[in-house]
Amino acid sequence: MSEGIGEVDGGTRGTGGTRNGEVSWWWRDLGHTASTPRRAPLPGDVDADVAIVGAGYTGLWAAYYLKRAQPDLRVVVLEAEFAGFGASGRNGGWLTNSVTGGRERYVATHGRDAAVAQQRALNETVDEVIRVAAAEGIDADIVKGGELNVARSASQAARLRSTALAEAAWPHTDTVEWDAAQTGERVRVAGAVAGLWHPHCARIHPAKLVRGLAEAVERLGVHIHEGTRVSEIRAGAAITDHGTVRAAHVIRATEGFTADLRGEHRTWLPMNSSLIVTEPLPAAAWDEIGWKHGDTLGDFAHVYMYAQRTADDRIAFGGRGVPYRYGSRVDRDGRTQEATITGLTALLRSFFPVLAGPAAASTGIAHAWSGVLGVPRDWAATVGVNRASGGAAGSTYWAGGYVGTGVTATNLAGRTLADLVLERDTERTRLPWVGHRARSWEPEPLRWLAVHGIYAAYRAADRAESRPGAGTGTAWPARIADVIAGR
Ligand SMILES: Cc1cc2nc3c(=O)[nH]c(=O)nc-3n(C[C@H](O)[C@H](O)[C@H](O)COP(=O)(O)OP(=O)(O)OC[C@H]3O[C@@H](n4cnc5c(N)ncnc54)[C@H](O)[C@@H]3O)c2cc1C
Numbered sequence: 001m002s003e004g005i006g007e008v009d010g011g012t013r014g015t016g017g018t019r020n021g022e023v024s025w026w027w028r029d030l031g032h033t034a035s036t037p038r039r040a041p042l043p044g045d046v047d048a049d050v051a052i053v054g055a056g057y058t059g060l061w062a063a064y065y066l067k068r069a070q071p072d073l074r075v076v077v078l079e080a081e082f083a084g085f086g087a088s089g090r091n092g093g094w095l096t097n098s099v100t101g102g103r104e105r106y107v108a109t110h111g112r113d114a115a116v117a118q119q120r121a122l123n124e125t126v127d128e129v130i131r132v133a134a135a136e137g138i139d140a141d142i143v144k145g146g147e148l149n150v151a152r153s154a155s156q157a158a159r160l161r162s163t164a165l166a167e168a169a170w171p172h173t174d175t176v177e178w179d180a181a182q183t184g185e186r187v188r189v190a191g192a193v194a195g196l197w198h199p200h201c202a203r204i205h206p207a208k209l210v211r212g213l214a215e216a217v218e219r220l221g222v223h224i225h226e227g228t229r230v231s232e233i234r235a236g237a238a239i240t241d242h243g244t245v246r247a248a249h250v251i252r253a254t255e256g257f258t259a260d261l262r263g264e265h266r267t268w269l270p271m272n273s274s275l276i277v278t279e280p281l282p283a284a285a286w287d288e289i290g291w292k293h294g295d296t297l298g299d300f301a302h303v304y305m306y307a308q309r310t311a312d313d314r315i316a317f318g319g320r321g322v323p324y325r326y327g328s329r330v331d332r333d334g335r336t337q338e339a340t341i342t343g344l345t346a347l348l349r350s351f352f353p354v355l356a357g358p359a360a361a362s363t364g365i366a367h368a369w370s371g372v373l374g375v376p377r378d379w380a381a382t383v384g385v386n387r388a389s390g391g392a393a394g395s396t397y398w399a400g401g402y403v404g405t406g407v408t409a410t411n412l413a414g415r416t417l418a419d420l421v422l423e424r425d426t427e428r429t430r431l432p433w434v435g436h437r438a439r440s441w442e443p444e445p446l447r448w449l450a451v452h453g454i455y456a457a458y459r460a461a462d463r464a465e466s467r468p469g470a471g472t473g474t475a476w477p478a479r480i481a482d483v484i485a486g487r
Pocket residue numbers: 053054055056057058059078079080081082083084085086087088089090091092093094095096228229230231253254255256257258260261272273274275306318370371372373399400402403404405406407408410
């Protein structure tokens with residue numbers, strides 16, 4: 001066994017043992033286990049004004065803003081497992097301002113001003129989440145330290161440079177380009193040659209946010225029924241294994257799990273992402289690393305990583321494992337593959353070599369897990385409504401397809417869903433992602449072949465670009481993968 005961060009061997013390490021799955025370390029940190037009691041399931045058939053399917057951030061934010069706007073609304077949230085079981089309780093904790101799918105697509109369809117409005121709304125949403133958390137007494141370890149993405153090869157530096165130029169052409173992006181020395185002053189990542197930073201991002205503890213939000217909506221009188229799986233959403237009804245909720249408004253907030261709903265199998269592809277978290281690092285390791293301002297940390301690799309320094313001085317470090325399971329099969333317990341744990345651990349050590357040395361000899365990987373996110377065919381998030389018409393019993397709504405950037409967007413989606421339900425014409429309902437629809441994913445085996453081909457190509461491109469003497473251009477497999485992905 002080596003010194004430093006422990007080796008992972010068959011799910012355990014030499015000392016301590018790496019937990020795998022059990023939803024996420026975030027939940028374990030809150031003492032949540034398989035035996036934690038759940039909220040009561042739906043007691044049978046129920047009438048409500050609004051039925052919300054899924055108790056992640058999307059569903060809970062929608063419930064929150066609906067009750068704030070109209071306290072007498074009867075709002076019921078139906079959750080297959082427990083509130084925060086999905087990506088909302090497992091993510092990397094980047095509360096950031098990304099426009100999922102990019103702004104450019106909206107220039108063609110809605111004009112440049114609409115694309116700018118989408119960006120401005122997401123910037124403001126970062127602060128809205130922080131505001132509500134404070135107002136509701138939710139301590140989610142929030143620190144607004146900005147988002148730093150580093151380049152560690154000539155090709156990554158070229159992509160950083162072109163991203164910086166592209167961002168500078170838009171208002172409200174506020175990106176700052178740093179050289180190697182400036183980047184190192186912020187976070188000392190081995191081999192970093194440049195950094196791109198912006199201020200519109202906060203580090204959060206995902207499970208603390210979703211747990212606090214669930215409690216906040218209950219205080220407002222929302223009923224959350226856990227252990228209640230919805231099999232089908234119809235106009236006017238959500239049909240569950242415990243009864244039917246009849247409601248004029250039914251919201252689908254099921255993100256990466258959407259493929260399991262009747263009629264939605266090819267709507268959004270369930271994509272996996274994995275994280276590891278270290279044990280708390282000793283002060284000597286932090287002296288080497290820096291990272292004092294709460295920035296979230298990412299890179300410009302094609303198969304990129306994302307990380308945060310947690311409130312209790314660990315590093316949570318994420319990236320792509322096995323991206324997709326045949327037939328859109330969805331993960332249940334959050335277990336991730338040993339190869340993914342080993343790969344992420346090696347990458348973490350290459351970022352911070354101190355973790356492989358004596359200064360961190362007592363630390364190891366405490367926990368590894370994965371989660372599922374929803375990917376639309378055009379990689380662009382949406383929120384929208386099918387209004388009741390032609391004698392339909394009600395309207396159905398959806399929000400999601402955030403890919404890997406939903407922590408902030410879910411709040412904007414929740415506020416927008418509330419506006420749509422209450423038929424309010426607002427700045428939000430006029431944003432260009434409202435009503436946006438992507439075509440369905442291809443049937444199998446094309447879907448599996450495409451996703452695995454794309455990620456194999458991105459990995460090959462990352463390897464080629466990190467070889468000594470590699471040029472500044474993006475390696476050709478990544479160019480082809482971009483075309484297949486439609487990005
Ligand atoms: C590993 C990982 C890391 C990520 N990191 C980041 C990050 O750092 N920053 C960022 O912005 N985004 C990140 N994301 C994405 C972000 O977490 C999601 O976009 C966001 O949490 C989506 O919230 P949601 O409520 O729409 O979906 P979810 O949180 O997935 O909630 C959906 C809920 O619906 C329930 N459900 C599903 N189907 C049914 C059904 N039929 N009946 C009843 N209930 C059902 C599920 O059990 C689940 O609780 C990450 C995602 C993953 C997986």
